[in-house]
Amino acid sequence: MSDSEIKPGLLVSLCYRLDRSDIYQKTKAFFYNFLENPRSAWRWWVDGTMIFLVLGSIFLFVLGIRYPLPDWADDFEYVAVSVFILEYLLRFWLTSNMHNTIIDEYENAELVGYQFEPGKVLLKAFREKFSYILSPLGIIDLLAIVPSYRPLRILRFFLLFRLFKLFRYVNSVNTFVSVLREKRIELGILALFISFIILSSSTAIYIFETQEAGGEITSYFDAIYWSIVTISTVGYGDITPATNEGRVVALALIIAGIVVISFLTSIIVSGFTRKIDELHRIRALSLIHRRKDWIILFGYGRLGHAVVGHLKPQIKKRLLILDNREANVEIAREQGYIALQFDAKKANELKAIMEGSEIAIGLCLTGDDIANVFAALAIQRIAPNAKVFARVNDPAHTEIIKSSGVDYIFSSADVVAEIAAEYIGQPVAFAAIQGIISRDSNFEIDTIIVREGCDVESHKLGDLSFSGFNLRCLGVVTAVNSSNNHRAISIKNNYFYFNPPGEFKLGCGDMLVVLGHEDNVTRFRDHLVSGKGVLIS
Structure with a gap:
């Protein structure tokens, strides 16, 4: 067919219609994600299914050389070949967009003013399509289908070429081939x-x-x-x-x-x-795109270690550690966490890593305030609804970090200062908190109920001798919403008052939340029941 026999108006009109068709674009995007996109959630299932079909068909082929095969073996072969044919046609379709090539050539011809030749443009578009057929993987895909022609038994030998399809679906094989290519x-x-x-x-x-x-x-x-x-x-x-x-x-x-x-x-x-690092990165990206609610931790130094050590096991499964130091990344991987080497100042790379996933919480804990600012901005750009915690290393940078849109800011120096002040003012409470943090089983946080008829009923909280039992009262849980200006947290039908003042009036059924040594808690509870030695004399 010559160029004059092809109507450029009809051809170009059809191409523009395909380009504007949402159904066509969505369908092609769906199959691209299904077969080609390495970050697709379907990729693991597609690769697993294709590997099963390849190995299963070869196993039956080898088994059939010496032994009779069951009746379902032919059905399995038909299913496998049908899937291989469908995959081959889809990959041929996804190789390039013919309509885009034709539209580009047509628009260039209109812009420059030369004659549009549809025959040559179609030849160019088909040449791009046939690049898949002549590629090594395209030839392997075709040879995997050929053995299904039963009359020519000699073609059954080509069934072994299905093994080469594993190059497409097994990352470790691809890595080995890439190593050979580089070396x-x-x-x-x-x-x-x-x-x-x-x-x-x-x-x-x-x-x-x-x-x-x-x-x-x-x-x-x-x-x-x-x-x-x-x-x-x-x-x-x-x-x-x-x-x-x-x-x-x-x-x-x-x-x-x-x-x-x-x-x-x-x-x-x-x-x-x-x-090795590339393999770790591929594995990490594969795991990242299987979840939607990630907790990202920037900086796996001493503070990062401490934070991760106190997380619950189910939360650790959602944890992604990013650090620019290779040694810290290796430590995190050895401890079983998903970790990537990442420079927080290169915020644009975070979008590529988290593409298709969501960030629930961001922890910016690096020792560099500028890096924490960049990390916070990157999280806000990707996930505006994420909660962001940032560490301040230099108090002079506090306002800068606040302006980056973080939700919570803390300073290591301030935390240490508060701990020191607490130790000076309340050494007993400090020892109890330290015991709980260090998982000393002798320290506990417990509740003590004020029973009806108890001597402390209708007394003020300041009348109780907590210090005499080396205890610290953390708060009171009561069913009454006090009219005082005490800050209350609603808990179902009750209210929790954290660190209430000494004027707080106790009532029947109130629960005292105390912290201290378990023996002291038991002694205080016993004295409260007996009504002896609890009130300040």
Whole structure:
């Protein structure tokens, strides 16, 4: 069909219609996320299903060589091939957008003023489509379908090419291939060295181990076979040198084999070492996109360690640790957390990491106030509704961090100062709190109920001798909403008054929330029931 036979108006109009079609765009985006997008929530299920079909069909193929297969084996093959055909067609469709190519060429022709040639444009668009068919993975996908043609049994051999489909679905295989690709220069030099050794040793053994000299080498192929088996340190023993000269060649080849394997191992290991961080990153991104409510912690220093150590196990599953120091990231990974090396000042990268996921809480705990500001701004940009906590290292930067939109700001110096002041003013309460934090089982926070008829009923809270029992009253839970200006927290049908003043009046049924040693709590409760020694005399 010539260019004149193709109506450019109809072709371009159809392309513009496809470009404006929401159904077409959404359908193509859906299948792209389903098959191509590595961050799609469906990707794990798609890869797992395809791996199962590939391995299952090959297993049945191998099993059918020696044993009769059950009736459902043919049905399994039909299902597998149908899925492979559908996948092949979808990948062909997703390879490029023909209508975009045609629209671009048409608009360029209108802009520059040259004649639009639909035939050449269609050829260019089809060439982009056929790039998938001629690609290595496209050829493998096609060969995975060919064996389904039963009349030609010879084509069943191509079923083994389905194994190569695993390159697409198994990340570790792709990583190994990428390592080989990156190390192709080193591997090429090593291959030349191995070829030289094999050629030299094969020639030498072929000369020395003739049948006339009592050797077992009957052809040059035997010599090459023996050299490869020997240099690989396998040593089957089916061909052994009989002459002294042949044994010298064998000794030299064994030593060369050890050297070659050492070099090969070091090349591969060095390549994988450089890929380890990439593997961790791929795994982390895969896990990130399976959840929606992440807690992001910037900075895994001493403060970060302390915060994480006090989180509940179910909360730790939602924790993502980001730190710019590789050592801290390695420590977090060894402790079983999802961690990535990340510079908080590069806020734009956070959007790429969290694409498709949501941030519930952000903890900016680095030792750099500027980094905390950048981290807070990045979180606010991605998740405006997230709660952000920020650490202030220099009090002079407090206003700057406040302006970044954080919800809570705290200073390590202020916390230490308050602890010191509490210790000076209330050493007993400080010891109790320290005991709870350090998980000392002798310290506890408990409730004591004011029973009807108790001596403390209708008394003020300040009349109770908490200090005489080395206790600290943290608050009172009561059913009465006091008319005083005490700050109350509503708890179902009750109210909790935190650290109420001494004028707080107690009533029947009120619960005292006390902190201290468990023995002292028990003594105070017993004295409260008996009505002795509880009130200040």
